[in-house]
Amino acid sequence: MNKQSRFPYKLYLVLSEADCKGRHFLKVAEESIIGGVDLIQLREKNDDLETFIRKALQLKEITDNYEIPLIINDNLEIAKKVNATGIHVGTHDIPPVAIRELWCNAAYVGYSIEHLEQLDTEETAVSDYLGISPVFKTPTKTDTITEWGLDGIRTIRKLTDKPLVAIGNLDVHNIKSVIDAGADCIAVVSAICGAPNPQKAAYQLKNELLK
Numbered sequence: 001m002n003k004q005s006r007f008p009y010k011l012y013l014v015l016s017e018a019d020c021k022g023r024h025f026l027k028v029a030e031e032s033i034i035g036g037v038d039l040i041q042l043r044e045k046n047d048d049l050e051t052f053i054r055k056a057l058q059l060k061e062i063t064d065n066y067e068i069p070l071i072i073n074d075n076l077e078i079a080k081k082v083n084a085t086g087i088h089v090g091t092h093d094i095p096p097v098a099i100r101e102l103w104c105n106a107a108y109v110g111y112s113i114e115h116l117e118q119l120d121t122e123e124t125a126v127s128d129y130l131g132i133s134p135v136f137k138t139p140t141k142t143d144t145i146t147e148w149g150l151d152g153i154r155t156i157r158k159l160t161d162k163p164l165v166a167i168g169n170l171d172v173h174n175i176k177s178v179i180d181a182g183a184d185c186i187a188v189v190s191a192i193c194g195a196p197n198p199q200k201a202a203y204q205l206k207n208e209l210l211k
């Protein structure tokens with residue numbers, strides 16, 4: 001199976017209630033899907049378990065309705081409980097190898113790449129896509145290490161044929177250069193959650209990616 005059929009998604013929304021700036025996160029989710037978002041990750045870093053589960057179940061109704069994948073950030077228990085499509089983890093989370101052992105139904109395990117050394121590991125080998133973490137420094141998530149830039153994407157592209165999801169300060173003005181450097185998919189928070197019109201923002205991003 002080639003990369004495109006393994007992970008056929010171009011525009012990835014990473015969603016949290018806090019990033020939606022007072023708008024309802026479910027409304028932002030639905031509008032963004034209508035605009036062209038291909039999959040959504042629910043990333044709630046500060047919710048208690050019960051709240052995260054409730055939000056995940058509400059969002060799952062919408063993603064199921066539009067037949068797009070729901071990815072849960074960090075929390076395997078919630079991902080399994082809500083029957084999500086997959087999970088995204090980083091170097092400080094439950095490792096992909098353990099996820100594979102504990103959750104055989106996971107369609108997608110995403111893994112953040114912060115160091116080149118990670119590429120040559122079992123964790124990367126069992127992952128379905130790699131997050132380039134971050135392409136550009138972003139105020140949305142500040143506890144990051146490497147700013148990969150376009151050269152970093154080119155380097156990673158040469159070293160792996162895993163689908164690459166670029167994230168970090170991406171917007172309609174820079175995403176084409178990120179794809180040209182070798183990324184397969186663009187993940188955003190602010191470019192959609194912080195936009196005055198999330199549907200229009202998603203449409204413009206998708207349009208740029210399909211050019």
Ligand SMILES: Cc1ncc(COP(=O)(O)OP(=O)(O)O)c(N)n1
Nearest residue numbers: 088089090091112131133165167187
């Ligand atoms: C698509 C995507 N890429 C990278 C990340 C970052 O994951 P992680 O390094 O585990 O950091 P947190 O999101 O948990 O703060 C991501 N969530 N999604």
Ligand SMILES: Cc1nc(C(=O)O)sc1CCOP(=O)(O)O
Nearest residue numbers: 133134138140141169188189190
């Ligand atoms: C969730 C996340 N992960 C990152 C990483 O580098 O791993 S950057 C990030 C937030 C991206 O937000 P924005 O699109 O607003 O820049």
Ligand SMILES: [Mg+2]
Nearest residue numbers: 074089090093
């Ligand atoms: Mg994490």
